[in-house]
Amino acid sequence: MAPTREVYLYDYAADFGLSGLAGTLCARATLRLDEPVVLCIAESEAEDDDYRLGADVRLLLDSALPEEALHTVWLAAVRRCFDPAEEGTDTRAWLDRIAELCPPRAPERDPYEEKSLEASRPVVPEEELRTAVAAEIEAASAGLELRVAVPGAVPALHRVVREVDADLGFRLFLRALKAYSVPVEADTFDRLLAIGDLLAYPWAAVQEGLSVRWRPLDPGRRDLVSGRFGLPMLAAALHGTDRQYAGVAHEAIRQVAADGLGRAPGAYAAVLLDDVWRLLDSALPDEAIGLLWRTASGRLYVLGEEEFDVDGRAWLEQVSEVCHAHLAEVDPAYAPFLAPARTDLTEPVLREVREAAHADAEPVRGAARVLEDVVTTVDPDLGFRLLLHILATYEVPVTGDRRDRYRAIAAHLGFGADHLDDRLPEAADVE
Template identity: 55%
Template structure:
């Protein structure tokens, strides 16, 4: 029978529990650290950040069969030796007891409705399966851990935590040691870490934040972003409505998209956005056509703002932000445009022509002319520039105009998305459906 697991991403936005605390201690290694400081930090984490898992992790270790020297090694690896209770004359189980006292809080009280919702999404992975999976990853990284982590025998200790105590805690402390000592992690193993994190309902930052990943080269042709939208349609969504005004200046809102790559290859979002605007800047489309396409995608046909009234000047401004981001993350990267996905052209053209009446009917009186013109531009864009960009902008305009689609049409869109290499949620994250 599977144990009841927590849905961590509901209560945490980054690392949590004992791995989160040791990460905070490690980040303060340039400051004066003593027992009182660390205990205060534990109390603050548990109380102000409502981290119930910290007390749970401490109790699990206190009641475990681990030797005191094993717990000592686990702690030292997590804090990068920045604070050693044993050097302060404290036995490790006594230290755990002090931590438990510092972070003791009442269990979180949840509304019965919230409990029922959480029960539907709780991780169902079996402990035996999780132990095997995490142990395999530790074995894969063992040589690097032994070489990088300045705590003798850390691999054996992590294995004991996983196999004899709690695989969830063992995985988090394995990640913490890797982060503390900047252990290089290959992209393939990083992807497996993300999969384990998803199985355990971690917030994504608990995996990627602070991890030293050997990233592959920046690829402007990447399309499998798990967050769905990317590139110019994502920027159009940011500038839809008036909400963007509360997020900063025009430049800062462009940066929000160009920098939206935590956990991804650094610069990935800037590269795909730059590619989108370069395709349009270098196309034979007229200036008016480019402007109307943007205005339809962003729903800005009623706007009195002038900053994007000239589409090509606006896209040039976007490109400059992207290039600066790419230069910051990879000074030797030379931006390029990937091959156009012409094999999807016919299927995309058919969908544009089928949905055109629905689009123009949904736009208001002022926007109808812009949307009608944009549909014609989309047709030309697919035929002469890039079907992929045309399809993504079609989806964004459908979202902006709040066009509902039948399940039959959704299935066709998903098939096109699969052909173009999109993630599973690219279609599902924003298009309301009608019965087929």
């Protein structure tokens, strides 16, 4: 039977509990860290609504783990920046002092709040979680033994997972990886993030501070974590039919191209630049590119035009400059290139574009004529993503049959599931 688990991402934005305290101490390693200072920090975090700190400490105190294992796990988590033994006390006695500073339990939630959290509460059997976390510790054991300057860290972490709590063991394992900058391959990172998702962690609790060996940048990658990407994502960020950009345009480009949690550095800038290059190098007239951009960004009727509203290619050049600057900063060795166009999907995508040409919304009909040329002469992938975005922007109802065809195309292109879900208005299944 799975234990009742918390929806951590509801209460925390980053790491939390005992692993969060360890991370705070690592960040202060150049400052004085004796027992009074550490206890003061722990008390401050407990008072700052980190109710998990007391729960984590009590799990260790109530366990049968020997002093050696407790001491080893703690030193690995804090990079030896605070050692209770140097303060003349053992680890269990020191943990007991932290427990005294923490409330015995989290305050009861409002009944409505509690009910709303039930639907998203993780249900992961403890044994299943132990197996998954133990496998990741074992897979990382060579790196841990090489980098972590605490003998016995791997078996001690295994004991926390198997004999105490797999959730706490997972977070202490992550903290040891971060404390000693143990390199983590991209595939491993994906698995760690998946375990964090199972436990409803905020992404920062897994990724922040982790040394990930990211895959080489690929402008053709489509399984990106935020669903939409490239020009459709930029159009969504700048959407507005009755306002000027008021100087926020370049900031929006930087945000769309920027790196965030779950993203390889430069990944979003690379796919955005790929979209931009395709249109810049295409034979499409400037007027067609301008119409497509204005339609996608909902700016067909904006008064007081700004320079990047006037000429589509001039605007795309500005987007290109921002992407190049970001890529040069995060991955100087990366030489931008175009991913192969998905010409194998020309006919299926073209069929959907021609279907959209009969939409009731006039802007969609106008854009569909340009999208036909995008699909046939530029790239069906880009044309399909722009089609989905424009249909959602102008709230064009999509029947179940069409939605199924869209999902099939999206699957062939490798899109994430949320690229379509909950964005397209539904219509009755009548063609």
